[in-house]
Amino acid sequence: MQIIFHVDLNAFYASAETSSQPSLKGKPIVICRESRRSIITTASYEARKFGIHSAMPLFKAKELCPHLVIVPPHFELYKTLSEKFFNIISTFSQELEVASIDECYVDLTNYIQVHHQNPYDVAIEIQKRVFSELKLECSIGIAPNKFLAKMASDMEKPMGITVITNQSYKQKIWPLPIGNMFGIGKKTAPKLIELGIVRIGDLAKYENYEKIKPIFGKNALIYYQKANGKDYSKINVAHNELKSIGNSTTFERDSQDEDFIKSVFRELALEVSSRAKKRDLVGNSISITLKYTREKSKTKQMIVDDYTQDFDTIYATALLLFESIYGGEMLRLVGISLNNVKHVEELQQQISLFDHTQIQASKKEINETEKVIHRLNSSLPGLKIMKASDLIKQQSTIQKKYLENNE
Structure with a gap:
């Protein structure tokens, strides 16, 4: 066991x-x-x-x-x-x-x-x-x-x-209120109570199984088994891998001032870039989150040409995404996330599987292009220049959970 x-x-x-x-x-x-x-x-x-x-x-x-x-x-x-x-x-x-x-x-x-x-x-x-x-x-x-x-x-x-233990779980968890069961949320518990499933022991009864199907759907059997002390999920070591580096901030007051919002994006991009550099991580997808109310939010992401941790790339992409989905509404929170992250060493190992000379030449060309863009943006503060390739591969989704390190 x-x-x-x-x-x-x-x-x-x-x-x-x-x-x-x-x-x-x-x-x-x-x-x-x-x-x-x-x-x-x-x-x-x-x-x-x-x-x-x-x-x-x-x-x-x-x-x-x-x-x-x-x-x-x-x-x-x-x-x-x-x-x-x-x-x-x-x-x-x-x-x-x-x-x-x-x-x-x-x-x-x-x-x-x-x-x-x-x-x-x-x-x-x-x-x-x-x-x-x-x-x-x-x-x-x-x-x-x-x-x-x-x-x-x-x-x-x-x-x-x-x-x-397998012998004591009935005494330990069955008397507990159904809302105390791990995985049962605040919205689900009242629905179960209405059906007479008040304690975890009630959920474990076979005669209540048909009742819970409309609530849990395809997961009904999983919850029924857990209430009966059974859980077949294994320790998932792969779950420990960091998939993204994100940061967000909640405004003191809701705002629709685009200059202010863009300045906040700049600070967030600096933070995300700094954290990525400290951990030697790079990513090839950048996403932003706009939160309008506690219930309403939106996220959009873009795939970039190369794995990056560069501030200018993160910030410019965030602004492009913002301008593509923002309609002047009042906002309470904004966030940026660098996704699909890999450790620099892991990326280098993958690169070594291909033609090294060809990839180095390609990377040099990209880096030189980014340097030119950076110099132009520095000399023209009112203008933001980007590579045309950054305008493609866009995807929009509704935000379902907070970004890492929400404040």
């Missing part, structure tokens, strides 16, 4: 700030920018005692806790700590799947068999290492599959360890 851990850093952003600023320890803090329309990213456990939670508007949190401490986000700190956290976990097993910046699934079956250790003792060892090296607390769920491990890690926070 496989042994899966789900390791979840507790109140990660808030804990990260406390680890770097010990004076914040024990105080009710929230992570967000100080502005009229800020939304809380993370709340410390001290702040949660006042009823404050993530996604709550900052003004409401201040009403609940007048002495609330507001800390602006420091994403580079979070990324650094996150990488160190995953590095620690990977010393126990390389079969690790990153679920988000602060949580992962890890298959410890082989480690436990080789070292003849009790899974609970291994979990304690992980907690001790994470805290001693990073000053971060984590909760751990231990189970025979990913779903039960995730459910277990949410049961005791902070610094909890919960074990769910």
Whole structure:
């Protein structure tokens, strides 16, 4: 039987700030920018005692806790700590799947068999290492599959360890409200409750299977199986590969001022280019996001001629995409993403499979062209010149989720 851990850093952003600023320890803090329309990213456990939670508007949190401490986000700190956290976990097993910046699934079956250790003792060892090296607390769920491990890690926070087995899952998860089941969203839970499926145990009943089909569609069997403690999904190491580098920003007030919006795109392009260069990553697709309201947003992307991390290329493409889809509406958020990213070394290995001389000549020609365009744009600030080839291969889609590192 496989042994899966789900390791979840507790109140990660808030804990990260406390680890770097010990004076914040024990105080009710929230992570967000100080502005009229800020939304809380993370709340410390001290702040949660006042009823404050993530996604709550900052003004409401201040009403609940007048002495609330507001800390602006420091994403580079979070990324650094996150990488160190995953590095620690990977010393126990390389079969690790990153679920988000602060949580992962890890298959410890082989480690436990080789070292003849009790899974609970291994979990304690992980907690001790994470805290001693990073000053971060984590909760751990231990189970025979990913779903039960995730459910277990949410049961005791902070610094909890919960074990769910094939024999105990009925006692552990069936009495829980249906809304507590991982994968059941806020919109789905009320629909299930209307059908009399109030607890996870109700979803596990065969007589309710036909009822849930209209709600879950082709995924009905998956949810039914999970409610019965079964999850056949495997640890997906490939999921850890970074597919894009993105950045976005929410305006202090909605705006339709195109000069202002373009200046924001410039700052975002600089940030995306800088992050790509730091990680030695290049991409051949650039996309932008325009968000009009909480519900309405649009994204459009363009394939560029060559893999790039160049600021001018990212910025110019973003402006072209913006001008092609913007109709003068009020905007609340804009974003840029560099997609289909590869590490420079990986790209060089792929290039070596082809005629090196031909590709070098082609790349030299492209680079010289970009240099000329850059000089022209620098000398003509009111004009933006682009290669004609950048005008093709466009694709438009409706945005379905936020870009990486939304603020």
